Amino acid sequence: xxxxxxxxxxxxxxxxxxxxxxxxxxxxxxxxxxxxxxxxxxxxxxxxxxxxxxxxxxxxxxxxxxxxxxxxxxxxxxxxxxxxxxxxxxxxxxxxxxxxxxxxxxxxxxxxxxxxxxxxxxxxxxxxxxxxxxxxxxxxxxxxxxxxxxxxxx
Amino acid sequence: xxxxxxxxxxxxxxxxxxxxxxxxxxxxxxxxxxxxxxxxxxxxxxxxxxxxxxxxxxxxxxxxxxxxxxxxxxxxxxxxxxxxxxxxxxxxxxxxxxxxxxxxxxxxxxxxxxxxxxxxxxxxxxxxxxx
Numbered sequence: 089x090x091x092x093x094x095x096x097x098x099x100x101x102x103x104x105x106x107x108x109x110x111x112x113x114x115x116x117x118x119x120x121x122x123x124x125x126x127x128x129x130x131x132x133x134x135x136x137x138x139x140x141x142x143x144x145x146x147x148x149x150x151x152x153x154x155x156x157x158x159x160x161x162x163x164x165x166x167x168x169x170x171x172x173x174x175x176x177x178x179x180x181x182x183x184x185x186x187x188x189x190x191x192x193x194x195x196x197x198x199x200x201x202x203x204x205x206x207x208x209x210x211x212x213x214x215x216x217x218x219x220x221x222x223x224x225x226x227x228x229x230x231x232x233x234x235x236x237x238x239x240x241x242x
Numbered sequence: 243x244x245x246x247x248x249x250x251x252x253x254x255x256x257x258x259x260x261x262x263x264x265x266x267x268x269x270x271x272x273x274x275x276x277x278x279x280x281x282x283x284x285x286x287x288x289x290x291x292x293x294x295x296x297x298x299x300x301x302x303x304x305x306x307x308x309x310x311x312x313x314x315x316x317x318x319x320x321x322x323x324x325x326x327x328x329x330x331x332x333x334x335x336x337x338x339x340x341x342x343x344x345x346x347x348x349x350x351x352x353x354x355x356x357x358x359x360x361x362x363x364x365x366x367x368x369x370x371x372x373x
Contacts (some may be wrong), residue, residue, distance in 0.1 A: 232288035
């Protein structure tokens with residue numbers, strides 16, 4: 089990998105601490121990628137356990153519904169699942185929860201694409217334009233998520 | 243022009259990065275795959291709800307038919323599992339650099355977790371009547 093953000097390559101095999109980086113955008117995104125990665129697993133585990141405790145256990149939900157519950161736990165995404173009939177999931181808690189999942193997923197994914205583009209696009213001007221386009225798609229994804237989670241449910 | 247090294251295809255194929263390089267390549271492929279799937283899913287859902295019954299919902303149905311097909315579902319399962327497990331390995335090695343002594347063992351642990359948790363559900367999806 090050609091970018092200088094990879095701390096793995098700086099870590100020393102003898103266990104000495106890695107070279108220190110000056111704080112900045114790249115370091116913050118490096119940290120965000122790791123934190124959001126762990127957060128995905130925790131959020132998915134919480135909604136999966138919750139769905140199964142609320143009536144999805146014992147084969148009531150097939151594998152596809154379990155996975156939909158794990159990644160986007162809001163009423164219309166799980167409409168043919170067994171749990172849907174229990175409480176009303178179109179409430180502020182699950183709306184905020186779903187938005188949090190989409191927001192960190194969009195940011196994690198857009199940052200990953202930015203790393204890949206920086207690795208492969210050699211022309212600086214083209215890279216700037218593609219990054220601007222990526223930023224626009226990221227904003228559109230957030231707006232689509234807000235529309236789907238709040239007004240579309242009204 | 244950028245400062246990136248120029249690598250020809252034969253050079254790239256000759257580079258023996260071993261398992262960590264394969265893991266890095268699969269991480270990249272699965273990352274792009276997840277971005278495509280989640281992006282199609284999100285914008286497909288948006289088009290479905292934005293203009294109900296209009297031309298956009300036909301586009302949304304067409305997208306839905308693609309991403310609920312079995313090969314795509316199995317690929318999504320692969321991509322999610324690999325990206326998650328490999329990401330955890332990277333996080334652990336980044337947070338505790340001393341563990342780099344055991345980076346080969348970490349790959350084997352990862353394979354041991356990945357293969358059963360991918361192959362068994364993949365088999366279930368492949369043999370089930372509906373997804």
